[in-house]
Amino acid sequence: MIAIKHLTHRYDGRDEDAVNDVSLSIAKGERVVILGASGSGKSTLLKCINRLVEPQSGSIEINSEDILKAKKQMSERIRGKIGMIFQNFNLLERETVLANVLNGRLRFNSALRAVFGMFSKQDYHEAEEQLKRVGLEGLSHERVSNLSGGQKQRVAIARALCQKPDVILGDEPVSSLDPKLMKEIMDLITSICIEENITVITCLHFLDFAKKYASRIVGINKGSIVFDGKPGDLTEKDIVEIYGKTRDWYIYGRTGY
Amino acid sequence: MVHLWEDGILKGIIPLSEGWKKYRSFLIGIVIAIIYLWAIRGTETSISNFAKGIPNMVDFVKRMFPPDLSNIGKFLLKAIETLQMAIVGSTIGALIAFPLSFLAARNIMPRKMVYQAIRTLFDIFRGINEIVWGLIYVSMVGLGPFPGVLALATHVCGALGRYFSESIETADPELVNAITATGANKIQVIARGIVPQIKPLFINYSLYYLENNFRAATVLGLVGAGGIGMELITSMRLFKSREVLTILIIMVGTVMLIDRLSAAIRKRVVGIKKIA
Numbered sequence: 001m002i003a004i005k006h007l008t009h010r011y012d013g014r015d016e017d018a019v020n021d022v023s024l025s026i027a028k029g030e031r032v033v034i035l036g037a038s039g040s041g042k043s044t045l046l047k048c049i050n051r052l053v054e055p056q057s058g059s060i061e062i063n064s065e066d067i068l069k070a071k072k073q074m075s076e077r078i079r080g081k082i083g084m085i086f087q088n089f090n091l092l093e094r095e096t097v098l099a100n101v102l103n104g105r106l107r108f109n110s111a112l113r114a115v116f117g118m119f120s121k122q123d124y125h126e127a128e129e130q131l132k133r134v135g136l137e138g139l140s141h142e143r144v145s146n147l148s149g150g151q152k153q154r155v156a157i158a159r160a161l162c163q164k165p166d167v168i169l170g171d172e173p174v175s176s177l178d179p180k181l182m183k184e185i186m187d188l189i190t191s192i193c194i195e196e197n198i199t200v201i202t203c204l205h206f207l208d209f210a211k212k213y214a215s216r217i218v219g220i221n222k223g224s225i226v227f228d229g230k231p232g233d234l235t236e237k238d239i240v241e242i243y244g245k246t247r248d249w250y251i252y253g254r255t256g257y
Numbered sequence: 258m259v260h261l262w263e264d265g266i267l268k269g270i271i272p273l274s275e276g277w278k279k280y281r282s283f284l285i286g287i288v289i290a291i292i293y294l295w296a297i298r299g300t301e302t303s304i305s306n307f308a309k310g311i312p313n314m315v316d317f318v319k320r321m322f323p324p325d326l327s328n329i330g331k332f333l334l335k336a337i338e339t340l341q342m343a344i345v346g347s348t349i350g351a352l353i354a355f356p357l358s359f360l361a362a363r364n365i366m367p368r369k370m371v372y373q374a375i376r377t378l379f380d381i382f383r384g385i386n387e388i389v390w391g392l393i394y395v396s397m398v399g400l401g402p403f404p405g406v407l408a409l410a411t412h413v414c415g416a417l418g419r420y421f422s423e424s425i426e427t428a429d430p431e432l433v434n435a436i437t438a439t440g441a442n443k444i445q446v447i448a449r450g451i452v453p454q455i456k457p458l459f460i461n462y463s464l465y466y467l468e469n470n471f472r473a474a475t476v477l478g479l480v481g482a483g484g485i486g487m488e489l490i491t492s493m494r495l496f497k498s499r500e501v502l503t504i505l506i507i508m509v510g511t512v513m514l515i516d517r518l519s520a521a522i523r524k525r526v527v528g529i530k531k532i533a
Contacts (some may be wrong), residue, residue, distance in 0.1 A: 077440065080439065088431060090432050092454065106436070106445045114444065115443040134273065
């Protein structure tokens with residue numbers, strides 16, 4: 001369902017590619033974890049998939065539509081079917097939970113309605129449903145700034161689910177949470193994605209999490225794929241290959257974290 | 258602190274060779290003294306001139322007492338008109354500044370030409386004082402409060418436009434990314450991702466300018482652009498010193514009242530919400 005071919009991107013003013021000739025084919029319903037050290041290019045790769053980062057070359061086909069070649073409106077339409085969750089939640093802190101979740105319905109609404117904050121009954125219904133699903137029932141009129149970190153990420157997940165996505169991208173979705181919440185949030189994402197057969201691609205630092213939640217691990221080092229396979233096939237040698245013998249290897253790469 | 262002054266600031270102003278370095282502070286002192294002497298000479302500022310004027314001042318103040326309250330009703334109505342000018346002028350200015358400010362924000366407007374043009378327009382509106390705008394509009398639409406409203410609106414449009422566009426540029430790009438990622442189009446991203454972030458700043462600046470505009474509106478009358486300032490200049494020209502005092506008291510009183518009111522509103526609108 002997602003076919004990435006020869007994707008390369010280098011940020012302005014850098015002398016190394018952030019993503020270097022990556023080709024990857026992901027089937028519907030796969031749970032892919034992109035594993036790598038800080039600065040390995042995993043986040044850039046993820047952001048290329050929904051074109052938040054405009055890659056320099058290569059192609060990305062989503063349901064056999066090339067998002068990189070698509071015109072503005074078309075690429076917005078493709079992007080709409082891809083939900084995204086972020087490390088820092090990226091919610092409007094001063095707005096209510098409901099207002100944030102409703103933003104996931106923007107793609108079903110005209111620009112004018114958005115300017116006046118108008119949403120249909122169905123949008124509201126959908127938002128409340130998704131909030132119930134992530135366990136935030138009754139909090140819809142709470143201000144986001146009053147919530148805990150774990151609750152905020154649940155709001156972000158509800159926002160992504162409101163898009164009715166085929167794919168969910170997770171850009172280090174649990175990195176700013178404590179270990180207990182990390183597990184809760186990963187459990188939530190995984191169970192929903194299995195239930196709805198949503199393809200999920202997540203960047204993670206932690207080897208343990210990757211092994212537990214992924215159906216497939218893609219290891220990245222300096223923008224290139226160095227491992228691609230089932231979590232069970234990952235050897236000690238592969239792990240060193242992915243992280244290098246860096247600080248990250250000591251912190252995240254060893255089991256038993 | 259000494260380090261910063263000696264190494265950072267002074268070095269930047271006067272680059273000196275090693276031998277002269279120890280005299281640097283002394284040299285700076287001389288330069289500053291020369292600037293002051295030059296400015297004082299140019300403006301004929303002198304204590305003796307001031308002393309010579311004191312008897313005149315005492316006489317002027319004496320003639321103002323007691324305040325003449327016979328026309329107070331009319332003056333109060335004029336004070337209300339001044340307030341109305343401030344309200345209408347600020348609102349028109351803010352309403353025009355708001356959409357334009359998005360075109361003058363670098364993170365939204367990719368075309369440098371448009372961005373620069375709008376910024377320059379804001380600078381012209383803001384750079385010319387309300388009084389000068391008042392003079393211009395009076396000659397265009399005649400005497401009365403309407404040219405005053407236009408003058409306030411023009412100046413405020415420039416000032417708020419500048420502030421608005423600068424606050425739009427401070428919007429968190431990650432949050433904007435998050436809204437973009439939902440498949441929203443550009444207008445939706447602005448309305449739902451950027452405006453909510455900067456709304457409190459917008460409200461705060463607008464209220465501040467409403468307050469400011471009332472003060473500005475009191476003097477706009479001096480050039481014939483309506484409000485209580487018009488009464489002030491009339492009474493002064495007719496040497497009705499006791500009326501002048503009444504008007505001054507009303508002016509100061511109303512300004513104080515507006516300041517209090519605006520501070521209270523701002524506290525309610527902005528202060529009540531915690532900043533994340």
